[in-house]
Amino acid sequence: MSQSQKVEAAYAIARDVFAAAGIDTAVALDRLDTIPISMHCWQGDDVRGFENPAGQLTGGIQVSGNYPGRAGTPSELRADLDFAMAQIPGQKRLNLHAIYLESDTPVARDAIESRHFQNWVDWARKSQIGLDFNPTCFSHPLSADGLTLSHPDKAVRDFWISHCKASRKVSEYFGKELGTPSVMNIWVPDGMKDLPADRFAPRERLAQSLDAIIAEPISRDFHKDAVESKLFGIGAESYTVGSSEFCMGYATSRNILLCLDAGHFHPTEVVSDKLSSVLQFVDEVLLHVSRPVRWDSDHVVLFDDELQAIANELIRGDILGKVNIGLDFFDASINRVAAWVIGTRNMRKALLRALLEPVARLKKAEGERDFTTRLAMMEEAKSMPWSAVWDFYCLSRNVPVGIAWLDEVKNYERNVLSKRKAA
Template sequence: MSNEHITTAYQNAKQVFARYGVDTEQALAELKTTPISIHCWQGDDVRGFESPDVALSGGIQTTGNYPGAASTPAELRADMEKAFSLIPGKKRVNLHAIYLDSDEHVERDQIKPEHFARWVEWAKQHDLGLDFNPTLFSHPKADDGLTLSHPSEEVRQFWVEHVKASRKVSEYFGRELGSPSVMNIWIPDGMKDMPVDRLAPRQRLLDALDDALAEKIDPAYHKDAVESKLFGIGAEAYTVGSNEFYLAYASTRNTALCLDAGHFHPTEMISDKISACSLYVQDLLLHVTRPVRWDSDHVVSFDDETQAIMREIVRNQLQDRVSIGLDFFDASINRVAAWVIGTRNAQKALLKALLEPTAQLKAAEAEFDFTTRLGLMEEAHSLPWAAVWDYYCAQNQVPVGFDWMKDIKDYEATINETR
């Protein structure tokens, strides 16, 4: 499609939306300045560069053996650059601690900002923000299935020191790049079969987190977030860091709360939790993913839940309080394409939410005119938002429609010769 046709379609769509009281220019301006934090671990199947040969553990699993996985920080950054060239808008990169770029082995409780300096220089070159995560899995001291809740004080303290060190790295990101790094804490702790004592591990986790987060860090540079999970492989019967635990922790300790779309019962939706949690927690972090029957972290699709998540943010005007991050790892398809598909779908859903005639819908609801509400909600799905999306891509000089796949195929052919 030519730029002329794209612009004409957009101008026609603009007039249609105007009849519903929606300003497409305002929606595009907001979309352009709303960053999506793109997770690095899609590019190498969550192996990292600390000890790449260590098997993935902690109740998570990557499936597939598609060729071309990144095996060095330089390869991973190159893959992300290719993906970013096909994704419009503002972007951040989310790093795990195991993605340090160091010429020597560094134990996790000893990581320092300098071990991530090359990531910061790269982020500066590409106008990217950086977010961070301590890595409390795939390590000998996590083999018991317990980390911050471990009964051994020595093991617990090791992980406490790792979280403390990670906060310093996160703060470094924020200072160097001029925007706060959101550091998310997720632990795999749990048990495969029914425990007798559910309380003691949670008490230990509470104390360990309080210790790890005791130092005050300027939120202009760093924000702590905590993330719950329902279960994992090897922790089917009991998860120490449950939803109730972390919701209470975030609300009483003034941390951000991370809601991961795959970390609840299959019939639970985080879109329904956003408004409720926002009453008690100032800042929310979202891990947008696509669970299929369990926390399988499939590539984000333009599905009902992804759209509902973005509508909840926009309808409740929570854009300044919600950080949007992605979390999936699919090794069965081209990994760069996975980033492109998932991120563009998240952005499409956000744009569609920004183009919803929210004012009219809320007015109908306030008047108990539920017939108009339902009719307009359904009609809004058919409004020409796709023409606005195509225009946005063209304005950001990234491929429109499916044209990006040719770039992926060309890039894949190149890297397959060298990896």
């Protein structure tokens, strides 16, 4: 029996098991196909971009490791993305930062235009994916003291306001050209290493700057604004201007998206528990799925309890239409392409498991106050043969089954990545 036949036979058994629980696996797989996951470009080159690839990261961002094969050009990065996406089933998007522009001459950040990203748009159209965007408010001389949109110097604030305004026009262009709205996320590194004497004024300035940025209306058919909070960062250990409370209040009062990053909260807080709360007050959420290890260290996403809890909330709450799923990690200690594949496949695995839960029966038991049945079914669902459904999903979508993708990545490393110049 061939591997394909084994996968199909295992799936046939799993399909019947789930059918007995009232779950149609074919419907689940069709729905899974339609859920886009926005992969992040900065995993492929350690957040260097192409504005000044030799520049030093600032803003509390550090990338550990120097695994060989880093993408050094836009063409190399797109080739790596193409290869990674070929190992991952389901609908995908790409999330770009402003520093990934392409130009033969230097471009100031407040002067970026859609033409500087035309190659990305052409690539995305050919790949049949959407693009998302981010202004880059770090790794720049005017962010060197840790303040940007909340800076006391109006000239500094105005520069970053102009950069974010220009970024909105780029994002709008993405949406118009590709037929799917671009989510543009504003995150700033603003904060202080030691205790501030004035916590109020920087937050007042940040709110005013953000108001100036989003003042021009742009149709949500093309562009969506989001703001992202932070707990702390390197150099901002004692005070973060754009705190969770600030961003939640701002998003709610201005009717824009709130970005929830899995690594931007206290160690005992989890994003999975926040979704049902914030969506009572904001229309839409942007998720940055990451993995903090004791702090916001952006490790490769694991198939762990919190990832599954996030996916469960999306399905149980029927909120997929209100949540934009994106990834945010950067690990230079391992093969960068493999990191993309591992993290993105894990996100989709978690979504599949959530789709294969007997949600209607769970809610019925809960509504009848039958908590015994609810707990029993939740626990039983964990050991149902979802992995056989996953293998069939990969097989039927022409991507590697199981860990077979690793052989493909190793071959790509030998034939492509190993031939690149060292960073």
